[in-house]
Amino acid sequence: MKPGRTPARWRPARAGDRVTVVNLLHSHARSRAAGSALLGQTGVILRRVRDGVLVELDECPRALGGVWRWYLHLEDLIVECVEEIPWRPRRHGVGIGANRIRHVIALPLSGSPGTISACGEPASPVVAAGWVPPFSADLTDACPECVRLLAAEP
Numbered sequence: 001m002k003p004g005r006t007p008a009r010w011r012p013a014r015a016g017d018r019v020t021v022v023n024l025l026h027s028h029a030r031s032r033a034a035g036s037a038l039l040g041q042t043g044v045i046l047r048r049v050r051d052g053v054l055v056e057l058d059e060c061p062r063a064l065g066g067v068w069r070w071y072l073h074l075e076d077l078i079v080e081c082v083e084e085i086p087w088r089p090r091r092h093g094v095g096i097g098a099n100r101i102r103h104v105i106a107l108p109l110s111g112s113p114g115t116i117s118a119c120g121e122p123a124s125p126v127v128a129a130g131w132v133p134p135f136s137a138d139l140t141d142a143c144p145e146c147v148r149l150l151a152a153e154p
């Protein structure tokens with residue numbers, strides 16, 4: 001478990017919490033039909049829905065046909081409550097570029113569609129539950145040049 005995360009204890013699941021798919025007994029028929037390709041997948045809750053949650057997966061196996069977002073029943077999930085991060089202005093967030101490489105992008109977003117990351121590659125902001133997560137050198141596929149540039153900042 002990564003720092004800043006605690007196991008689900010008392011509060012209801014909400015947007016931003018991390019989930020692992022452990023069952024497909026209660027979810028929508030369309031999700032159940034994806035079967036074993038969904039089991040064991042991890043992701044983040046985008047929002048609550050009437051009887052479950054909309055989840056965006058961290059990875060999308062070929063068997064899921066390019067579908068990253070799934071409606072899943074809470075009873076089919078292990079939920080890791082993500083602690084609220086105290087508000088402070090952030091200057092950097094995560095953008096996704098070619099080959100799903102994670103780059104540093106400047107915040108707040110300018111609103112223009114094409115964002116240029118710190119290393120000069122084009123990247124699209126990662127928006128999860130209405131915010132752009134902070135860039136970290138520990139991210140999967142973090143751009144080495146962006147990591148170097150961020151570390152060199154005062």
Ligand SMILES: [Zn+2]
Pocket residue numbers: 102103104117118119120121143144145146
């Ligand atoms: Zn980069």
